[in-house]
Amino acid sequence: MSKHADSFLSHCITYTAHDSTGVTRFTGVQHEVNHTSETQLQGWKDVIHEMCTVYNECMVGATAGVADPRELVTKVKGMLTDHAEDQKKLVHLFREWKELHIKIGQEQFSALTLPEKESVDFFVWAGYCMHKDLNAVKGGNTCMQAWWGRNGVDGLVLLMNRDNAAAASGGPSTAQARAVHVSQGGAAKALALAGSVFRHKDNKKGQQDSLRFFLEAQLSYFSPWPDTSNTRYHSNCDGASEWLIHENLYVVYLKIIMDRKDARMHTNIKQNEMVCFSMWGQCISHPYFRTVRNSSGNILDLGPLHNWLITHIKKLIDNIELVFSMDATYETATFDGKPFERPESVYII
Known part of the structure; x- marks a missing residue:
């Protein structure tokens, strides 16, 4: 290995x-x-x-x-x-x-x-089983973004850096077309940007220290932002849950410490995509990780488990009310039938 x-x-x-x-x-x-x-x-x-x-x-x-x-x-x-x-x-x-x-x-x-x-x-x-889930999240995000174009729905708001934003605002030109082409949008991009502010992979950058003081003052405890800056396994799903739960606090914090460029990042966050990331993490990622880690065999014994996982995902696709109805419960929504990892995010959704 x-x-x-x-x-x-x-x-x-x-x-x-x-x-x-x-x-x-x-x-x-x-x-x-x-x-x-x-x-x-x-x-x-x-x-x-x-x-x-x-x-x-x-x-x-x-x-x-x-x-x-x-x-x-x-x-x-x-x-x-x-x-x-x-x-x-x-x-x-x-x-x-x-x-x-x-x-x-x-x-x-x-x-x-x-x-x-x-x-x-x-x-x-x-x-690695954790890498399987990472690939599933990445593939799901790609399919979700492709859905907009296929269905004639306005796509994702692009989250441009300062130079690309300036080029895009200058009117039709080669520079404008390139700025739009290279810029990304959507929840995954927003969460990566949030990670660079709330928990930068370089501890000499970012606002993680001041964020700690801010959240401790507001909540009386501190829970670090998921490691989206490093793109750790399931970090985008956990980041989406964290944002949904404490959105109001992060908005206040951003207003305190953000400059113009970073403030624009907040206003472009797509709540519907955040919901998809968060619910996948609650219904699939965390239950799947728990099941794998509690398995007594080796990876060659996990074939039935992955067949079971595919069956559960198909069940949710066929009946999305198992996840989003007002009377939905973790017994039928999560892969392992155990309580949600962050039930607060599910209640908010």
Whole structure:
């Protein structure tokens, strides 16, 4: 399993212990010169070589035998990564590398039993469940925005930066057309902008410190804005819920600290899109995360769970009143039938 952030890559290995339980071990963080799949594969080669070297140096004189990196590679049965294209390519490269190290002739292979053949050939790739939800939210947002044009409805208000706003206001021109083309709008953009103000990914920027004092004075407690500036998993859904619950407070706060450009961001926020993000998080994202985290098996055992998830989503599509009617309850609206994560947002919606 690998996960990258900035120019560092962390590695973990999961294996079956002597008592048949699954064990996951952290195998180090490496600094990578880039995020290419080839560089990441080399990182795995270095990790495996270092592990075997350290083992052999520690076991000199022991009867346990020598650890051979080539043999270890052939024992790898799969990889768990996110759904990014560089990770999919990494899995493909790793599998090719593994097959290069299988030292068994066709005649010997043919003599193996079926279970032995399956054991030699077996290799599976699986992606993070949290990333599945992120892709679902992104895909849903794309479809939601495309709906406006297909149905002849006025689209999203563009949230332009200062330069593009100036170009767009200058009358028909190439610059105006380009400013409109490159500008984005909608709830996802608004939430990202809100994150850059309320909780900037660079703690030297943003207004997170003053916001803390403001909210503590108003609410007697502080709950940080979801990490939309970093586009963390389900952060847009949580950000939409937070905005719906405390909109009046954030409006007052924006009036206090915003300049003209940032103030315009508030007036363009689309409430209907915020509702979609928030309700997806309440009915699907959080219940799905809870179910996955409470699962006692591994990711290969989650096929029935995902079939169940698809069935639940189709049920909500067929009967949206299960979510939005005045007598709707979490028992029928949420994927796991458990209480909403932020019931206040549901009541407001």
